[in-house]
Amino acid sequence: MITLHHVPQSRSMRVLWLLHELEVPDFQVQVHPFDRGLRSPEFLTLSPAGRVPAMEIEGERMFESGAMIEYLCERFPERNLGREPSNPDRMAWLTWLHFAETVTVHAAALTQQHIMLYEDYMRSPYIMQLEAKRLAKCYEAIEARLSTPVENRDYLLTSGFSAVDIAVGQAVYVGRHFVKTDDYPELSAWYERITERSSFAATMAVGEQKLYTEAFYAPWPFPERSET
Known part of the structure; x- marks a missing residue:
């Protein structure tokens, strides 16, 4: 069990x-x-x-x-959601599996800034901007991968859908609450493709209490500087 x-x-x-x-x-x-x-x-x-x-x-x-x-x-x-050591896509499978955590680190930092820090004085627009830019860099890496001229490039691996699409897809799911994916057409199409799967719907149906109560959290404004 x-x-x-x-x-x-x-x-x-x-x-x-x-x-x-x-x-x-x-x-x-x-x-x-x-x-x-x-x-x-x-x-x-x-x-x-x-x-x-x-x-x-x-x-x-x-x-x-x-x-x-x-x-x-x-x-x-x-x-067939993993890739065995003898599989040509094994190296890419491992790389993208662990890249999911790279994406998540920046999304988690933004989650902390926007949601976990309850008082305004605790939040830093500078950290928000820095982490948003780092998250956008991750989007660029995913966009570049999905833009590679390979026949039927619908997923992160040449050999098709796998667990790394789930791992990275979940990280992007969180990231989209803070940095939109509109400027990344291949990433957006891939994300729509993987979240149309029945397994995603079944996952989202579990649990009533949600961490993210808004679809998008706008960047926190920089404080005004006083003139001297």
Whole structure:
């Protein structure tokens, strides 16, 4: 039995999406609110940093989403969402799997600035601008990959849809709350393509409490400078 500990719209979303896409039978999802409960002694036995995802598998525990994706693809190879070491796309698969975390780091910093810091004085428009530019750079990398002149370039890998589309797609899902993708036509088309899958809809249907209550968070204005 597989049990995924999940906070909607967080990194655990990519693992839940993958579980649906793999058509894993009889897995369970335990939904948690994004609060101090993740720091409870009980939850820390599952994830020592007090973060999601955490996953229980037949008495064993995992607490890193990238590792979960690799493990699940190996455990359920029949859906062909991973790439074996002998596969020509293995190097690209690993690269884009870990690039998802690069995208997420900047999206998470913007989430902290816009949502987690409740008081205005805590927020920094300078950090917001810097992280937005870094996130846009990640979009550029994805756009360049999808613009590569390869026949049927619908997904990040030449060999077709895989778990890396899920991992990067989830990171872009979060990023789009802060930096729009309108200026990236190939990325936008790819994102629409992967989120039309039934596995994405099933993922979004889990959990009522959402972290992002707005579709887009406008940049915080720079403070006015006084004249001297």
